[in-house]
Amino acid sequence: MYYSEIRDSEKKALLEKVRNKKYGQYLYSINLSNLRQFKNQKITFDFPVTALVAPNGGGKTTVLGAAALAYKEVKPGLFFSKSGKFDNSMANWKIEYELVDKKVSSIKSDSIRRSAAFKDLKWKRDKFLSRKVIVMGVARTVPAVERTELKKCATNKFTVSPTQISTFDIAVLEAVEKILGKSVAGYQRIQVDSKGKVSLLTGLSDSGTAFSEFHFGAGESSIIRLIMQVEAAEENSLVLIEEIENGLHPIASVRLVEYLIEAASRLKIQTIFTTHSDYALLPLPGEAIWASLNGKLTQGRLKISSLRELRHTQETRLIIYTEDEFTKLWVESMLRYYGADMQSIEVHYIGGDGNAVQINKFNNQNPGRKAPSVCIIDGDSLQIESEIEKVFRLPGLYPEAHVYDSIYDAFSEISPMLCIALGWDTIKQSELKRQMEGVRTTNRDYHLLFNQLGMKLSLISEETVRTAFLNVWCHHFREELNKTLNPIKYLLPITETV
Numbered sequence: 001m002y003y004s005e006i007r008d009s010e011k012k013a014l015l016e017k018v019r020n021k022k023y024g025q026y027l028y029s030i031n032l033s034n035l036r037q038f039k040n041q042k043i044t045f046d047f048p049v050t051a052l053v054a055p056n057g058g059g060k061t062t063v064l065g066a067a068a069l070a071y072k073e074v075k076p077g078l079f080f081s082k083s084g085k086f087d088n089s090m091a092n093w094k095i096e097y098e099l100v101d102k103k104v105s106s107i108k109s110d111s112i113r114r115s116a117a118f119k120d121l122k123w124k125r126d127k128f129l130s131r132k133v134i135v136m137g138v139a140r141t142v143p144a145v146e147r148t149e150l151k152k153c154a155t156n157k158f159t160v161s162p163t164q165i166s167t168f169d170i171a172v173l174e175a176v177e178k179i180l181g182k183s184v185a186g187y188q189r190i191q192v193d194s195k196g197k198v199s200l201l202t203g204l205s206d207s208g209t210a211f212s213e214f215h216f217g218a219g220e221s222s223i224i225r226l227i228m229q230v231e232a233a234e235e236n237s238l239v240l241i242e243e244i245e246n247g248l249h250p251i252a253s254v255r256l257v258e259y260l261i262e263a264a265s266r267l268k269i270q271t272i273f274t275t276h277s278d279y280a281l282l283p284l285p286g287e288a289i290w291a292s293l294n295g296k297l298t299q300g301r302l303k304i305s306s307l308r309e310l311r312h313t314q315e316t317r318l319i320i321y322t323e324d325e326f327t328k329l330w331v332e333s334m335l336r337y338y339g340a341d342m343q344s345i346e347v348h349y350i351g352g353d354g355n356a357v358q359i360n361k362f363n364n365q366n367p368g369r370k371a372p373s374v375c376i377i378d379g380d381s382l383q384i385e386s387e388i389e390k391v392f393r394l395p396g397l398y399p400e401a402h403v404y405d406s407i408y409d410a411f412s413e414i415s416p417m418l419c420i421a422l423g424w425d426t427i428k429q430s431e432l433k434r435q436m437e438g439v440r441t442t443n444r445d446y447h448l449l450f451n452q453l454g455m456k457l458s459l460i461s462e463e464t465v466r467t468a469f470l471n472v473w474c475h476h477f478r479e480e481l482n483k484t485l486n487p488i489k490y491l492l493p494i495t496e497t498v
Contacts, residue, residue, distance in 0.1 A: 004283050005258050011285050014048055014264055021111070023048075025131050025236035026100045026270055027070050028111060033094040036062045037295040044299070045272070047288035048264035049257065051281055052274045054292035060274035063292065064240055067272050069116050069123075070097045071131040071238065076116075076123040078135065093118040101129050132237040134229050140222040141247040144213040149198045153190075154214060164191040168228070175227045179255040180220060187224070201225075219247030223256065230260075235268045245277035253280045286351055293362050301351030317344040317493045319363060319373035321356045323381070324349050326447070327399050330470055331376055334481050337474040341493040353381040357391055364390060374488050392487050395480050401446040403473050408436050414476050421468035422460060432457070 017023065027045055032038035037059055052060040065079025080090070094117040101112055116125045144150050152158065166189050168176075176184050186204030201213040201224060213221055230239060239260070245253040257280050263269045275281070281289055286301035322328045328349040336342060350356040360375035374390040377383050379397040396402025407414060415429040424432060435456040443449055450469065451462040474481055485492070 005255075006261050006283055010265060011047070011261070014261070015046060015285065015287060018046055018048060021100050023100060023236060023268060023270070024102045025129075025238075027067060027097065027238060028100060029098040030063070030066050030070070031096040032063070032066060032297075033096055035066060035093050035095055038062065038297070039295065041295065041297045043290055043297050045270070046299075047285060048269070049260045049271045049284065049288055050273070051257075051284055051289045052272065052292065053276070053281070053289065054274075059292035059295070061242065063290070063297070064242065064272060064274055066095050067238070068133060068135060068240055069095060069125070070099060070114065070128070071133050072125065072128040073130065073133050074135065076118075076125075080118070080123070090118050099129060101131070104129060132234050134233060134237060134239045136222075136226055136229075136239070136241045138242045138246055140225060141219065144200070144216065144221065150192070150200060150213075153192060153200050153212070160190055160192070165189070166191070168224075169231060171231045172224075172227050175231070175259050176224055179223055179227075179252055179259055181251070181255075184224070189228070217247065219249070219252065222247055223252070226256075227259070230263055230267070230269060233267070233269065237267075237269055239269055239271040241271065241273035244273040244275050245280050250277065250279040253277050254282050256280075257283045289351075291355075291359075293359065294366065296358070296362065298355050298358055300355040315344060316346050316371045317341075318346075318491050319371055320345065320347045321360045321373060321375045322347065322349045323353050323356050323378050324351065326466065327376065327378060327394060329466060330394070330399060330403065333470040333474045334485055335492070337478070337481060338485050338492070339494050341495040344493040353377045353383045357383045357389075360391065361389060372491060374491065376484075387487065390488075392484075395484055398446045400449050403469050404436075404440065404446075404449045406477060407469055407473060408433075408440065410476060411436070414472055417475070418468060418472050421472055422457065422465065424457065 018026065018028075021028075026048075029042060029044045032041045032043075034040075043063060052063050054060045061079065068074040068079055069076055080093075094115065097114045097116075099112045099114060100110075104112065112129070114126055114128060116123060116128075118124075145154065168184070168187060168189065173184055173187075176187075183206075184203070188202045190200045190202060192198040192200055201216065201221060203211050203213075203216065205211065226241070230237075233239070244256060248256065253275075257273075260269070260271045260273075261283060264271065273280070281301070284301075287299065289299070289301055291298045291300075320331055322331055328347050332342070332347050335345060335347075350359055356375050356377065360373050363369055363373040372390070374392060376392050376394055377385075378399055379394055379402065381393070383391060385391055385393050394402075396406075407418065411418075411433050415432065416426045419426045419429055419432060422432070436453060439449060439452045439456060443452060450465040454460040454462050454465040457465070
């Protein structure tokens with residue numbers, strides 16, 4: 001289980017800071033009036049670190065480029081070049097922005113409206129603002145040995161003056177070490193050209209052996225360079241990163257995003273990045289994650305794998321979308337007890353009932369889909385059940401609480417089975433009931449029920465407790481299980497008669 005190095009209180013403070021427009025410069029929203037596949041789609045940057053996710057070709061870079069065009073420092077051609085008659089689709093493109101710039105606005109809390117449009121074969125931007133923008137493209141992970149500007153460094157005769165060699169600031173060293181999980185003491189930067197635009201990094205092994213960037217890993221080099229730029233940037237800079245996980249171990253991806261959240265608080269930096277990595281999303285609140293699907297932008301926590309299911313394999317015969325991880329596990333347990341062929345069914349949790357319903361709709365309307373899908377929402381969801389839209393509801397009001405309370409109410413009938421499922425001796429049934437009752441009495445957040453009970457039961461893992469409760473529930477409450485799945489039985493591939 002992932003535990004963030006960033007406290008929830010710090011994330012809430014950053015959300016509140018954005019909400020109250022407390023930044024000196026900030027990009028608050030973009031309306032993609034007409035841009036590539038997007039028609040009248042709005043994205044809001046409610047958290048100072050925003051992730052953009054989508055299948056390949058889904059529009060992540062389009063949104064990133066639109067953000068870059070908000071400021072005059074970025075030339076439109078960096079993201080939206082026109083290739084003669086082959087780019088006729090660029091006609092009438094338009095982007096609208098809501099920004100804050102306290103150096104410009106006479107009323108410090110007021111938003112500023114700007115727009116950019118591609119007309120008469122060129123971009124026109126209205127009174128655009130100035131802001132430091134750092135763009136980190138995928139080229140940052142190209143190995144040093146393949147970079148043309150460093151070729152002259154790859155010879156035995158290469159040398160520089162001591163004045164061209166500098167060490168890293170303490171802030172850079174500490175940030176890099178936390179992300180990479182190793183010491184970078186003794187690492188240096190060599191200025192290769194007279195203008196300081198080309199540099200070569202050097203490292204030092206634990207044994208004291210020096211080595212150049214030609215022997216760095218691509219991820220190691222890109223992390224160091226990114227951190228150097230962020231730490232050297234002025235306050236309120238905008239950082240744009242393509243495919244943040246490129247060249248990085250999953251854990252390093254998590255730590256990099258945590259660093260960017262910390263930088264948002266300490267340096268007032270705003271970051272927008274694209275990713276295909278679920279790990280990069282872990283430290284972020286749901287408000288910081290946006291998905292692009294079929295020209296639609298959707299906000300909220302989800303798993304990247306759920307987006308890929310628009311291009312799933314031929315073997316898949318049904319896709320089921322749920323709101324969160326627990327409901328995914330509950331549905332999977334019900335399917336197994338129902339006798340469904342789990343090899344042909346894929347269950348994905350999206351993060352929010354609205355997102356689950358919308359992605360289900362996208363899939364079923366997609367002419368290229370390989371399998372139909374259904375959405376199973378929580379009992380307390382305000383979304384509307386619809387047989388036509390294939391949206392159905394779980395029993396009870398709150399999933400974790402319903403499973404927990406149902407088993408507690410039927411404890412006298414199922415206690416031996418529950419003890420065995422938990423790995424407890426059956427002679428401890430009364431103790432188990434006492435602990436269940438105690439947890440339910442003090443619990444304030446039903447999402448934590450199984451974790452809290454596990455702590456009481458000799459530190460049994462939350463996963464073990466959840467699995468035990470779900471299996472016992474499915475075994476004992478067959479009538480409720482059948483009532484839940486019968487509406488979609490005509491879609492379920494079945495392996496056996498139950």
